[in-house]
Amino acid sequence: MARLPYPNYTYNSRPTINAIKLLAYAPTLADHWTAVGTAHFRSLALSKMLRELATLYLSARFQSSYEWDHHIQLSARAGVTEVQREILRDVAVKDANFFANGGREGEFEEREMAMLKFLEAIIRGPEVSDKLWEETTKHFSKREIVELFSLQGFYYMISRLGTVLKVDMDEFAVAKARL
Numbered sequence: 001m002a003r004l005p006y007p008n009y010t011y012n013s014r015p016t017i018n019a020i021k022l023l024a025y026a027p028t029l030a031d032h033w034t035a036v037g038t039a040h041f042r043s044l045a046l047s048k049m050l051r052e053l054a055t056l057y058l059s060a061r062f063q064s065s066y067e068w069d070h071h072i073q074l075s076a077r078a079g080v081t082e083v084q085r086e087i088l089r090d091v092a093v094k095d096a097n098f099f100a101n102g103g104r105e106g107e108f109e110e111r112e113m114a115m116l117k118f119l120e121a122i123i124r125g126p127e128v129s130d131k132l133w134e135e136t137t138k139h140f141s142k143r144e145i146v147e148l149f150s151l152q153g154f155y156y157m158i159s160r161l162g163t164v165l166k167v168d169m170d171e172f173a174v175a176k177a178r179l
Contacts, residue, residue: 003165011038019066019158019167036154045143046151048078053112054151056085057119060092064159070173083107096124100132114139115148122152 002018009016009024011034020037023030044051052075059067068089075085084107091098099116108116118136121128128136136145161167 001166002168011035017070017170017173019161022161022165022167033154033157036150037158040147040151040154044147045141046147049080050112050115051151052078052080053084053088053108054115054119054148055155056080056088057092057116058123058152058155059159060089061123062156062159062163063093064155064162066162066167066169067155067159069169073173081107096120111139118145118148119152122149 002022004022004025006018006021007024009021009030011020011031016034020030020034023033040051046054052071055071056068056075059065059071072085076082087104087107091103095101097120099113099120103113103116114135117132118128118140121132140148
């Protein structure tokens with residue numbers, strides 16, 4: 001059960017997920033965060049596949065079963081395999097350098113590995129090496145790099161909202177496996 005009751009909040013006359021409803025306690029922020037989340041789904045230059053790989057990695061790394069469960073079906077539709085999901089779930093909290101150390105050969109394409117290494121380094125922070133920056137810029141446009149920062153920041157915030165406030169799973173997103 002959530003630590004705060006869910007306010008009645010809609011965005012552009014649409015119902016919202018439980019985590020976003022809790023943002024309504026800060027009404028000056030709720031619409032802005034919701035717009036950012038919406039942009040992540042509708043307006044990124046990153047492919048849906050990369051967005052979902054990033055989201056799964058980030059939600060696993062931030063130990064957010066709420067976000068993980070929401071993205072199982074979305075990631076499957078975007079082309080993320082069950083094996084990839086298992087790897088992301090298993091390594092995210094156990095090995096902060098898994099992708100930097102080569103990951104698991106053959107399960108991720110070169111561009112996917114570059115993104116996962118970059119996200120891993122951003123979280124580990126505070127900086128990334130020149131070598132990693134060069135690899136990242138080889139695979140991603142300036143816009144896509146900024147989008148990766150946005151995804152990382154957004155999912156950190158939503159993940160902590162979910163874990164600290166004990167956000168209840170939305171019925172439509174109940175998944176087969178939890179973190």
